[in-house]
Amino acid sequence: MLTAWRAGIPVIAWDGRTPRDPSFVQQLRQKQAEPSGNLARLREAVTELRLDAHTIGSAEGEHHLGQHVVLVWDDPTRPVEPLGRMTGPDDGVGGR
Incomplete structure (x- = not known):
């Protein structure tokens, strides 16, 4: 994923199932229908896939792509944060 970010790719979708389903891209395109x-x-x-997974039976839903699809989206319209010291998740608000 880091390689994709460094290459400037703003969207990453992947199948979180193990083993990965070779028809993953086809399933996404079929749902996208465009x-x-x-x-x-x-x-x-992706939202529709997730909703589909929750509306079907639990046994079938567990294996449904909607339970495992991950979409990382870097919104190009999101304002850039002002420069300053970045804090990690353990630093809390305002740092330590």
């Missing part, structure tokens, strides 16, 4: 590459539609498709 091969235009519209990234906004990809976000909607």
Whole structure:
């Protein structure tokens, strides 16, 4: 994933199942139903997959792609934080 970020790729989707399903991309595209590459539609498709996984029976839902799909989205319209000392999750508000 770090390689993708460094390359400037703003969206990453992956299958969290082990072993990975070779039809993962096909399943996403089928749900997206729009091969235009519209990234906004990809976000909607992932949301729909997750909802689908929760509405079917628990045994089938456990293996449903919607339970395992991960979408990392770097929103290009998000304002950049002002420069300053960055804090880690253990530093709390305002640092230590």
